[in-house]
Amino acid sequence: MKAGLQELLEDIQRVENLETFQSATERLRDLLGLSHVVYHWVNSVGERFGAGTYSSEWVDRYLEKDYLRMDPVIFGCFQRFTPVNWKQLDWSSKAAKAFLHDALAHGVGNQGYSIPIRGPNGQFALFTINDTSSDEAWETLIAETERDLVIIAHEFNKRALALDAREESAPAPTLSPRETAAVTHIAKGLSRAQAAAEMGISEHTLRVYIEAARHKLGALNTTHAVARALSNGLIIV
Amino acid sequence: MKAGLQELLEDIQRVENLETFQSATERLRDLLGLSHVVYHWVNSVGERFGAGTYSSEWVDRYLEKDYLRMDPVIFGCFQRFTPVNWKQLDWSSKAAKAFLHDALAHGVGNQGYSIPIRGPNGQFALFTINDTSSDEAWETLIAETERDLVIIAHEFNKRALALDAREESAPAPTLSPRETAAVTHIAKGLSRAQAAAEMGISEHTLRVYIEAARHKLGALNTTHAVARALSNGLIIV
DNA sequence: TCGCCCCTCGCTATTTCTGGGGAGGGTGAA
DNA sequence: TTCACCCTCCCCAGAAATAGCGAGGGGCGA
Numbered sequence: 180m181k182a183g184l185q186e187l188l189e190d191i192q193r194v195e196n197l198e199t200f201q202s203a204t205e206r207l208r209d210l211l212g213l214s215h216v217v218y219h220w221v222n223s224v225g226e227r228f229g230a231g232t233y234s235s236e237w238v239d240r241y242l243e244k245d246y247l248r249m250d251p252v253i254f255g256c257f258q259r260f261t262p263v264n265w266k267q268l269d270w271s272s273k274a275a276k277a278f279l280h281d282a283l284a285h286g287v288g289n290q291g292y293s294i295p296i297r298g299p300n301g302q303f304a305l306f307t308i309n310d311t312s313s314d315e316a317w318e319t320l321i322a323e324t325e326r327d328l329v330i331i332a333h334e335f336n337k338r339a340l341a342l343d344a345r346e347e348s349a350p351a352p353t354l355s356p357r358e359t360a361a362v363t364h365i366a367k368g369l370s371r372a373q374a375a376a377e378m379g380i381s382e383h384t385l386r387v388y389i390e391a392a393r394h395k396l397g398a399l400n401t402t403h404a405v406a407r408a409l410s411n412g413l414i415i416v
Numbered sequence: 417m418k419a420g421l422q423e424l425l426e427d428i429q430r431v432e433n434l435e436t437f438q439s440a441t442e443r444l445r446d447l448l449g450l451s452h453v454v455y456h457w458v459n460s461v462g463e464r465f466g467a468g469t470y471s472s473e474w475v476d477r478y479l480e481k482d483y484l485r486m487d488p489v490i491f492g493c494f495q496r497f498t499p500v501n502w503k504q505l506d507w508s509s510k511a512a513k514a515f516l517h518d519a520l521a522h523g524v525g526n527q528g529y530s531i532p533i534r535g536p537n538g539q540f541a542l543f544t545i546n547d548t549s550s551d552e553a554w555e556t557l558i559a560e561t562e563r564d565l566v567i568i569a570h571e572f573n574k575r576a577l578a579l580d581a582r583e584e585s586a587p588a589p590t591l592s593p594r595e596t597a598a599v600t601h602i603a604k605g606l607s608r609a610q611a612a613a614e615m616g617i618s619e620h621t622l623r624v625y626i627e628a629a630r631h632k633l634g635a636l637n638t639t640h641a642v643a644r645a646l647s648n649g650l651i652i653v
Numbered sequence: 654t655c656g657c658c659c660c661t662c663g664c665t666a667t668t669t670c671t672g673g674g675g676a677g678g679g680t681g682a683a
Numbered sequence: 684t685t686c687a688c689c690c691t692c693c694c695c696a697g698a699a700a701t702a703g704c705g706a707g708g709g710g711c712g713a
Contacts, residue, residue, distance in 0.1 A: 620663060
């Protein structure tokens with residue numbers, strides 16, 4: 180592992196806000212000798228955050244032009260699990276070519292490598308490094324640092340999730356065993372009567388469980404309760 | 417990185433089926449000198465697979481007793497992103513204690529470390545190492561191999577996803593934008609009427625979307641459709 | 654052009670769920 | 684022991700979802 184990296188990884192776990200996140204990306208960029216390092220994520224509530232070394236002009240332009248919807252990096256990474264070299268992506272569409280041209284004009288390097296990461300509840304993040312170099316030099320660099328990058332990306336995401344969790348401050352309700360079973364059966368598509376039969380209890384009793392679960396979860400109706408239970412990992416279908 | 421590990425990682429990418437997956441876990445177990453190594457995953461269609469070194473008696477018993485629903489390891493990992501030491505988990509419930517007792521009686525070691533991994537479309541996997549040892553020895557081992565384990569887990573998952581993608585005759589249902597929006601609103605607890613109002617369409621139209629989504633997802637009712645859409649990562653509440 | 658899928662709207666009858674209200678006994682922790 | 688929570692069962696009326704039928708216009712790729 181590269182010198183100084185270990186220390187940076189530990190500092191990442193002490194990050195408290197977007198500004199310090201940003202300075203971590205800057206340190207990493209300098210450490211690896213790259214043009215850019217960017218960490219960008221969408222939390223479970225759908226809010227987007229970004230910390231990185233792109234110029235503010237480029238970030239503004241990206242948002243203004245809604246490039247998020249045509250960026251092949253986003254597109255490609257959302258569908259896969261493994262890290263991706265930008266050269267592997269599909270840049271054939273007209274929109275993609277225009278986007279690339281604009282990106283290069285705003286200081287983005289021609290080479291990139293992005294690592295998609297997924298957390299609970301649909302959390303999604305992208306860790307990207309970017310530079311200007313030849314294909315050969317880039318591939319050598321990637322081969323050398325690939326594994327470190329995966330570790331770094333994970334450290335970033337771990338911290339981002341921790342910060343998210345702290346803000347949400349949801350007390351995370353727990354369901355009783357019978358409530359869990361009842362909600363699970365309903366989530367599997369059984370009707371109340373079927374679920375009750377499955378559990379060997381009366382439909383009335385089953386209803387009490389579902390109602391109790393609904394109240395605990397703060398759900399508006401049964402379907403909502405199932406959705407929340409699933410999102411919170413309280414049940415597994 | 418431990419000697420022989422590099423070679424094993426490369427071999428993982430040549431795995432072709434469950435049997436060779438299994439032998440990879442056995443090699444890893446021997447390499448690290450552990451009691452067990454298990455890789456278990458749920459693909460985007462909800463099918464479960466497992467490859468590991470647990471005795472077949474234990475695997476059978478696990479399935480028979482439906483331990484999946486009370487296993488604190490599954491529960492804990494489903495709710496988090498970062499690797500977890502089994503000792504950190506909540507073993508206080510009665511069911512958890514009974515499960516632990518049974519597990520120990522079937523050759524499962526007292527120490528465990530599990531890495532949750534999430535892929536596209538709600539894919540979820542768990543990479544676990546297990547051994548019998550003291551808390552101190554275990555923590556030392558984890559500290560030493562933590563990063564290698566993350567890499568290994570990723571290599572396993574990369575291959576599992578590749579194999580899934582190849583086999584998957586199930587065309588992985590996709591929802592149209594309006595269907596997605598409709599299902600999302602229902603998942604948030606809105607009634608049909610409210611969801612329709614939110615989308616600015618008639619309730620009848622909304623119903624058509626929900627029905628279409630239900631059929632695509634092979635769901636028995638609306639709640640089931642919501643559960644499947646969530647599990648497959650098609651919607652985010 | 655044809656076919657497929659998407660988007661939009663309508664009707665009816667039946668089944669199911671929802672939201673209140675009760676009651677009693679069991680268990681585990683403070 | 685008390686208190687809180689869990690498990691079980693019951694009634695009812697109104698609201699909502701379901702299953703089935705129908706219609707038409709638009710877009711996109713073969």
